Amino acid sequence: MSPKERLAELFEQIAELTGQRNAIDARIVDIVAEIDHGGLAGMTGARSISALVAWKTGVSPRNAKTIAAVAARGEQFPRCVAGLREGRLSLDQVGVLAERAADGSDDHYVELASVATVTQLRKAVGLEPRPDVSPKPQPERGISRTDHGESVTYRITVSKIEAAKVDAALAGKRDGLIADWKRDHDQQPDAATGTSADASTPDADTDGPHGTSEGGADRLEDNPVADAEGVGGESHADAEGFGGEFDDDFADLTDGHGGEGEGAPRAPMPTTVDAFMELIATGWDGEVARRPHAQHTTVVVHVDVDKQVGALHLGPLLTDAERQYLSCDATCEVWFERAGRAIGAGRSTRTVNRRLRRALEHRDRCCVVPGCGATRGLHAHHLRHWENGGLTELDNLVLVCPYHHRLHHAGGITLTGPAHQLVVTDADGQALTNASLARPPTQPPPAVAPCKGPTGERADWWWYEPFQPQPPPRN
Known part of the structure; x- marks a missing residue:
């Protein structure tokens, strides 16, 4: 053959x-x-x-x-x-x-x-005609990342209003960094000899450290596309690969001798890239500070020790499922009452701390319910509820997404521990697993004709007539 x-x-x-x-x-x-x-x-x-x-x-x-x-x-x-x-x-x-x-x-x-x-x-x-939408929709927001090996380029597309916020934030953060940079150089020991930044550049403070730069925020407002090679799409990259003409009005501050002495290396003036990275670091610190779900809410619950009834502080009565859900991964204050009088406060150390949260994330990676795989906004769930004596430790905790957390407390699924032997069952008691239903076939394949597939010819779209939807009826 x-x-x-x-x-x-x-x-x-x-x-x-x-x-x-x-x-x-x-x-x-x-x-x-x-x-x-x-x-x-x-x-x-x-x-x-x-x-x-x-x-x-x-x-x-x-x-x-x-x-x-x-x-x-x-x-x-x-x-x-x-x-x-x-x-x-x-x-x-x-x-x-x-x-x-x-x-x-x-x-x-x-x-x-x-x-x-x-x-x-x-x-x-x-090629189908699309109905005109009025008002015209805004350009789609997007972000792309290009890896060049030794460097990475980010390109971000936002609306004009959002671009103005970016411009103002970058300008304000950069001006603050430049002010700190100038203050540090003014305090150098040879500043009095005339070699400091201010002495060597008498015109640097014409607008002041917080003045308006010709190539700064006003220029950035013309283009809503910000990327790592220039906040404005037409600006040229500076020494850091970002910002370009944004720093022209401060260029004279980087010329001449440094404040540390002739021939000594001088700390570079902060650029727009430095301002951008400072914004990222500030936002990251804020996100880390509020990251654990337990930091989001403080729940105050009043529990009647005789009637075993719980209610929110100055709020309605709670069902057992609602009470357990709210107190599962939140800063919770529990006040025990008898005959309408407070008799004491419960322990509050049940909150999952930051170190335990990291250990949970490293172990579970995502929602532990089979078939889910969610990784954002996960809750730390006590397998044995805290109010029933469950300990806030790794073997008694698992990560679940908000959807399955609510579903569990509503009785839709059941999570049974300890964590290293976790069993998840549905409402009928059937165990859920991550395995698919695929198995060897027991029936012959369908009796159909062989599929020849597309012809592979190049399409001539000049002669193609797109589908025309029927116009809506007019009364």
């Missing part, structure tokens, strides 16, 4: 397997649609249909969103979904239409999808 004949035989095998895979994907879509339309996903504790699909099938979150989209809009594209069931169209081809195409476009795209690639379908859908 020649190499060309062998390649043709392999292509035939790919076509047959691709058709079977497409038909299997269609069956999965039908099952997901039944779960979605029947409201059955709520019993699983999953945050969304796509999260449930990713969990149970083991596919990537992006592929899970495609399956969920086709399941949600399958009724809008019956012919395309029929092509998926017959093995002629792939899940990604139908997914592009389900995610982006307009309603009523099923007949327009069904023939194109049989010969077009996924990229060509995206292009075709993108």
